[in-house]
Amino acid sequence: MGRRNRAGAASREDRQQGRRFPMGETSPRAEREFDIVLWGATGATGRRAAHHLARRGAENGVSLAIGGRNRAKLETVRDGLAGGDTIAILVGDSLDAAFMHDMTARTRVVVSTVGPFALYGSELVAACAANGTHYCDLTGEPQWMRAMIDAHQDTARRTGARIVHACGHDSIPSDLGVQFLQEAAVARHGKPCRRIANRITRMKGGFSGGTAASFVNAMKVRETDPDFDRLSQDPYALCPEGERDGPDGPDRMMPLEVSWDADLQAWTKPFFMGPMNSKVVRRTNAIMDYPYGRDFTYQETALTRGGIGGWWAAMSYTLFGRALLIAMAIPATRRLLQRRVLPKSGEGPSKEVRETGSYEMVMVGEMPDGTILKARITAQGDPGVRSTTLMLTEAALCLAEDADRIAVGGGFWTPAAAMGPLLRDRITEHAGLSFEMMDDEPG
Template sequence: MAGDRVDLVVFGATGFTGQFVVEEIAQVEADGDGLSWGIAGRNRAKLEKVRQQAVKETGRNLDHVELIVADVSDEESLNQMARRARVVLNCVGPYRFFGDQVVKACVSNGASHVDISGEPQFLEGTQLNYHEAAEKAGVYVVGACGFDSIPADMGVVFVHDKFDGDLNGIESYFNVKTGPKGYRGIHYATYQSAIHGFANQHELGPLRRRLFGKRLPRSNYKLPNRGNLHSSSVINKYCLPFLGSDKSVVQRSVFHNYEKRGWRNVQYSPYVGIGGWLRTVSITVLLAVFGLMASTKFGRTLLEKFPRFFTLGAVNHDGPTRQQMAETSFSMTFVAQGWKEKRPQDEQHTSPPDQTMVARVSGPECGYVATPICLVQCALSILKEPGKMPGSGGVYAPGAAFAETSLIERLNHRGVTFEVIGDQ
């Protein structure tokens, strides 16, 4: 890559999440990582406000941080931004509408790209459409580098590495702990991405057939079918299937690691803890209404126009307050089962699993505190450990891209912790 590039450029720095990514880089820089970096967005005056807000929050002098004007509707501005960066941290969503332009500019101009997308269609389509070009350009494109889906995907990598035997499957349970101020403030952009993800689920089948081309060998022992609602003793809550991108991202990583690293096929089922019976039923009804309305154009219009009404106030354009974020934390508990005996990769076991392990990934508020931590550390892994990345470039899920890097160690250092907590 050209020597006159800065290490990192945050695109979408003037957005809600972008502000926190800027502050996270300022903190990491203060820890001695020796970074050159810039922030990019449509309006220079707003970029200056972001920089000043970061100065206020972190106490750092950020006069050296470059301001770059770039707009997703202006291809040449994206090209200029990409030519200025070694890695672009893309915070501009929904990625269905605004992601492809940025990936194209990065691949065409020699910049690696990480994002915080939780949109399977975008993530899988990017791998299908840009992998070969990214390989030839010698750059890495790694999506889902925020809460979607670093805890899940790198959690599976962590469990795989720690499990002494043949790993068969993992169930994960996501749980949120809020403080006295509660947590009402899912940002509108996240909500909008979910609307269009639901609306276009039909795209995934044909896309996956083109992307994967074959099925991996299937275990004789399937993970339990928990249904749409179950009471879990793991986190002592009623749980629903987790509807985010985690499962699809993990599947992409497992496929790569099966083919390139000799993994067995690992089953994965993610769940989210809701709470008591009444709350769980209420959330289930809301999700059913949401899914039904997202399936029609008129319904999507209503969902986008009245987000507070259809989420009982959970979604707004302002996001959660800093105090709410400071009082909130997350955990994701992984219950793994498999066999003590190791067999060749494709040789199936003929007796039920005889070994379990429980691990946990935990950290601060997941959407706007842990997400910037994860995104920045992913970018630094590309910068600092290119020899531990797969191939010479390409498009990967995080568990494929970073399985052999020190990303988990880096995340532990920044407060997103990975640990084995015992057997079940």
């Protein structure tokens, strides 16, 4: 199915985001007291982000402040940081619009770990957009992302604020991985892949209380928001207005189906965050004026293995996932899971899980002539906390240290559209990720 908008005509959001600042001019208010403020430094992810930012920032003289609502907890975090005596503490509330305005006016970049973002992130994004302050977070909440884009795109474009959501495991590996494979396709064949299937081949780790809280909040919002399911299933929900039609079908979080991957000779199963990551990849293509093509298709699932054993493993996981979604949608069982199963706010996986975790994805791209290209993206560390923390903080450092090398101006961007190879180089060197083409390996 082709797009219904005029061929070759950019949407209003595309035209707005096409604005560029001259090299070195990143916003009308470039001189700030801090280079980076980490908001939410006392949570499971925030504490680890603080340590990584302090260590990495000290290497290059980045001025850092940490913020949150509890001074005693913030002081405890600061006491354990490299160069802690030089790090400022900012105490305030996420719902205090005046405080958020003052805080964002003092820094060039804000990086936030405070979720659920639909509950605690809106005032901060509004303030960053108004003050020309660059921003990144680790949200996986597409409904909230859509709301922020609609509310603040014009302001961010005007002030020069670069707003970049989804800078954790959701959705940097998927977004930058697709960009990496497409760059290779163009370099080798002069054209991008017409379709890419992303297969999660290994994932070992846990998740934090913040992630659990975001999921719980999404289930609550679903009960009262009549548009929740429509937006969740719309594959182009994050694309600009007028650019929301294309060849991909609905994004279903846990469909009762498994499929056979002929390229990798194995069964696939639904991947829980596939719908979120896919929306980000499609937004990247749209706001960059379709470098992957207007009929580009993208799918993200997890891989099991071949044979009847692989089919049963995929189907068992699918049935369990569907049962969990049903349980989370029922208030009584949701409360039970919160009390007995899900991690609490501020909690996260153990140090052993964080350090020994890892993940791998294989992207299979098909050229217009049927030629198959494959890329592998691997990472060390638990994806939900350790790897996410490293990627998020490198995104913040990229916005701060590479500001004059980022080609795009103000607006709401994806990781690939805003930072692309700059961020890919950083997370390869400092966050334990690798990107490689699989040239000589059999399917």
